[in-house]
Amino acid sequence: MATATSIDRPPGSRGARVPLDALAGAVGGIGSLTLTGLANLGTTTRFVADTGLAIARDVSTWLPETVEQMWRLGIASMPIALFIASFTGIVLALLASYSFTGAVPLYFVGTLVEKTVTLELAPVLTGLALAGRVGANIAAELGTMRVTEQVDALETLGYDPLPYLVVPRVLAGGVMFPIVVAASMIVGVGAGWIASVLLLHLSTPEFTKGVRLFFNTFDVEYGLVKSASFGVAVTLIGCARGLRTEGGAVGVGRAATSAVVYSAVFILVLDAFWAVTWLLGHGDAV
Amino acid sequence: MKRKTDILVGFIVLLVVAATIVAVAWVKQADFGKRERDVVARFRDVGNARVGNAVVVRGVVGGRVQAIELAPDGWVIVHLRVNPSVVFPADPVVLLNESSLFGEWQATVIERSALPHDDVVRREVAEAGRDGRTLPGATLPGIGKLTAVAGQIAGDVASVAERVEVAFDEQAARELRASIKNVSDLSSVMSKVVRTHAADLDVLSGQLQTAVASLNETANTVKLTATRIDSATTSPEARSIVSDLAIASTELRHTSGQIRELSGRFASTQTKLDAAITNGDSVLAKINAGTGSLGLLVNDPTMYRQTDSLLTELRALVTDFKANPKKYVSVRIF
Numbered sequence: 001m002a003t004a005t006s007i008d009r010p011p012g013s014r015g016a017r018v019p020l021d022a023l024a025g026a027v028g029g030i031g032s033l034t035l036t037g038l039a040n041l042g043t044t045t046r047f048v049a050d051t052g053l054a055i056a057r058d059v060s061t062w063l064p065e066t067v068e069q070m071w072r073l074g075i076a077s078m079p080i081a082l083f084i085a086s087f088t089g090i091v092l093a094l095l096a097s098y099s100f101t102g103a104v105p106l107y108f109v110g111t112l113v114e115k116t117v118t119l120e121l122a123p124v125l126t127g128l129a130l131a132g133r134v135g136a137n138i139a140a141e142l143g144t145m146r147v148t149e150q151v152d153a154l155e156t157l158g159y160d161p162l163p164y165l166v167v168p169r170v171l172a173g174g175v176m177f178p179i180v181v182a183a184s185m186i187v188g189v190g191a192g193w194i195a196s197v198l199l200l201h202l203s204t205p206e207f208t209k210g211v212r213l214f215f216n217t218f219d220v221e222y223g224l225v226k227s228a229s230f231g232v233a234v235t236l237i238g239c240a241r242g243l244r245t246e247g248g249a250v251g252v253g254r255a256a257t258s259a260v261v262y263s264a265v266f267i268l269v270l271d272a273f274w275a276v277t278w279l280l281g282h283g284d285a286v
Numbered sequence: 287m288k289r290k291t292d293i294l295v296g297f298i299v300l301l302v303v304a305a306t307i308v309a310v311a312w313v314k315q316a317d318f319g320k321r322e323r324d325v326v327a328r329f330r331d332v333g334n335a336r337v338g339n340a341v342v343v344r345g346v347v348g349g350r351v352q353a354i355e356l357a358p359d360g361w362v363i364v365h366l367r368v369n370p371s372v373v374f375p376a377d378p379v380v381l382l383n384e385s386s387l388f389g390e391w392q393a394t395v396i397e398r399s400a401l402p403h404d405d406v407v408r409r410e411v412a413e414a415g416r417d418g419r420t421l422p423g424a425t426l427p428g429i430g431k432l433t434a435v436a437g438q439i440a441g442d443v444a445s446v447a448e449r450v451e452v453a454f455d456e457q458a459a460r461e462l463r464a465s466i467k468n469v470s471d472l473s474s475v476m477s478k479v480v481r482t483h484a485a486d487l488d489v490l491s492g493q494l495q496t497a498v499a500s501l502n503e504t505a506n507t508v509k510l511t512a513t514r515i516d517s518a519t520t521s522p523e524a525r526s527i528v529s530d531l532a533i534a535s536t537e538l539r540h541t542s543g544q545i546r547e548l549s550g551r552f553a554s555t556q557t558k559l560d561a562a563i564t565n566g567d568s569v570l571a572k573i574n575a576g577t578g579s580l581g582l583l584v585n586d587p588t589m590y591r592q593t594d595s596l597l598t599e600l601r602a603l604v605t606d607f608k609a610n611p612k613k614y615v616s617v618r619i620f
Contacts, residue, residue: 067292075298105386114313179299182306189309208313212338213390215313220306 047240051166058163065168073134073169073235074176078183080133081126085184088121089113089191097200106202110210113192118219119279122184124271127230130177131263135238138169139259142242143252151243166239170232177231178224185223218282226274233270234263314338315350317367324352325366327380327393327421328414332362333428335382335391341366342385343395348372351393361414364423366393375400379411383426395421402426436611444604451597459590466584470570477563484556491549498542498549505535505542 055062096112142165145151154161189211196202241259245251311318332354341349349368357363366380375397385392401408407424415422512531572578576585583589607614 067295068288070295070299071291075295078298175299179302183302186305186309212313212315215338217310217314220310 043244044240047243048236050162051170051236051239054160054163054167055171058160058167061160061163062167062171065164066171069168069172070176072137073130073172073231074180077130077133077176078180080129081180081184082187084125084129085117085122085188086191088125089117089188089193090195092116092121092188093192093195093200097196106200107206107210107213109192109196109200109202110207111213112210113196114189114211114215115219117188117192118185118223120223120271122188123181123223123227123230124267126181126184127177127227127234127267128264130180130231131234131267132260134173135234135259135263136256138235138238139242139245140252140256142239143245143255146243146245147248147251161243166236166243169239170235173231173235174228175231177227177234181223181227182220185220222274222279222282225278226271229270229274230267233266237262237266321370322349322367323370325349325368325374325421326419327364327366327423328357328417329362329364329380329382329423329425330360330410330414331425332364333382333391333425334384334389335364335393335425339390340385340392341368341395342392343372343374348395363420364393378421379415380421380423381407381426382423384428393423398422433611437608440604440608440611444601444608447597447600447604451594451601454593454597456590456594459587463584466573470574473563473566473570477567480559480563484560487552487556491553494545494549498545501538501542505538509535 092113093109096109097106100106100108142151145165151161151165154164193204193207193211196207197204238259241255241262245255247254335351335354337351337354339351340347341351349366349372351364352367353365355363355365364380364382368374374395377398378395379398379401381394381396381401382391383394384390398411401411404426407426410424411422413422414420414424508531512535573581573584576582
């Protein structure tokens with residue numbers, strides 16, 4: 001075969017064929033990547049749209065499961081979230097006093113703790129912590145159901161897995177993330193106050209003066225809306241990754257890992273999105 | 287079990303929601319019982335005042351700014367929420383001013399008579415108080431404006447320093463030194479002239495004294511002769527002549543006394559002038575010798591160099607002050 005090729009081709013044609021093959025490979029790679037990306041986008045969009053439709057369609061299916069998921073995703077996650085928030089508040093207070101170094105009045109510790117906790121740290125740190133706990137949990141659970149063909153069994157019996165498996169988790173995430181974050185805000189600012197009083201010898205009136213100085217209800221609204229979006233994103237990603245699991249136990253592990261990674265990335269992307277679309281320019285209007 | 291979970295989840299959700307609402311209301315100092323009273327003030331401009339800023343009466347926080355809204359005819363209406371226990375002074379006015387260097391503003395309620403002596407502020411207050419329904423208000427300049435004025439002052443000082451440096455250069459110092467030396471020389475010449483003429487004045491004075499003595503003697507002789515004539519003659523003509531001669535003699539004596547007195551004064555003046563010239567000469571000699579502060583100022587170039595160095599440092603200080611006013615101006619309010 002090789003001899004025949006060498007006989008058929010004119011002299012010098014092999015050198016010209018190699019760059020053409022490389023170019024075709026590169027273009028093919030780009031095309032393949034584009035097609036894969038578009039396919040993933042389409043699958044994800046259809047998954048989100050189906051979930052939205054399922055919320056409106058099968059209320060009786062998802063409603064009983066939702067409270068159970070609220071407990072598992074929200075209430076059960078409360079200790080780790082509050083633990084993170086309390087230490088964040090303490091560290092913030094100490095960092096603020098260290099940074100001010102006498103140049104800025106110490107009651108601004110209260111301002112910094114309140115603003116940072118409510119606007120950014122409580123939603124994002126809690127979201128990241130819950131992305132690890134909740135996202136991995138959902139992906140592993142649904143992934144196991146997929147590889148053990150429990151999901152297939154549901155479909156065979158004529159049940160749509162979305163209202164039964166996905167919608168309760170997404171709704172629970174959207175409702176409970178703000179609840180957990182609200183508790184984190186209170187605990188974070190409270191921890192900052194205790195640290196300021198005990199470690200920085202700042203009086204309670206001074207700390208509260210700093211908290212009230214630039215406080216706006218918008219701070220809390222912004223943090224809670226942001227955390228609700230984090231909750232929906234984390235649970236959707238976990239469900240999507242779990243239901244697309246393939247390859248047994250290894251596939252389940254891979255699905256859990258990718259759910260955590262995608263959730264963390266999405267939280268940061270959404271954080272920037274909200275900052276650009278909502279926070280930017282709001283300061284002048286307050 | 288399911289029922290228990292539902293109740294627990296619902297309870298925790300409600301608890302967190304309630305805690306959040308209470309916390310926000312506490313931080314915002316919400317007035318649910320409507321016990322606080324609203325006061326409305328009118329301003330032309332509110333600077334950087336914001337909702338939530340403190341309302342201060344006699345240095346005590348007695349409320350906060352509740353709302354700020356634009357009003358017709360270029361006015362800004364500020365709603366103040368004040369504690370019920372706070373009593374405003376008689377004829378109150380509201381001043382918006384910075385309470386710290388960190389963007390914090392406050393609304394200070396004071397009596398109109400306690401307004402700062404600033405024509406702009408007083409005019410603003412008078413204009414804002416014309417409607418009679420709201421408290422009149424004015425805004426005091428912020429740190430930015432004060433810094434700008436300080437920068438302008440620093441620029442003026444730098445300009446003055448520059449001009450002083452231009453006027454008092456090395457050439458000027460040299461000329462000043464030469465002028466003082468010339469005055470010293472002139473004084474020395476004058477002293478010599480006065481000494482020379484002092485001898486002549488002594489001679490003149492002696493001659494005058496001699497002349498006066500002679501005149502005195504002559505007058506006595508005339509008087510004696512007249513007396514003799516008076517006693518010798520009894521006729522009225524002769525008596526008249528004698529009388530005239532007596533008067534002339536008296537006037538001559540008086541003139542002689544005046545000349546003597548003038549001569550004495552002249553001698554005294556000469557002595558004083560001599561002493562003054564001697565003293566001046568001594569001082570100028572010291573200056574020329576470089577003794578004392580004035581002598582050092584005239585003869586020692588170190589003085590000029592130090593003055594020149596001082597001006598250079600002053601200009602650097604002013605430039606640094608303009609560049610970093612906060613380094614030198616420290617306003618502490620808390």
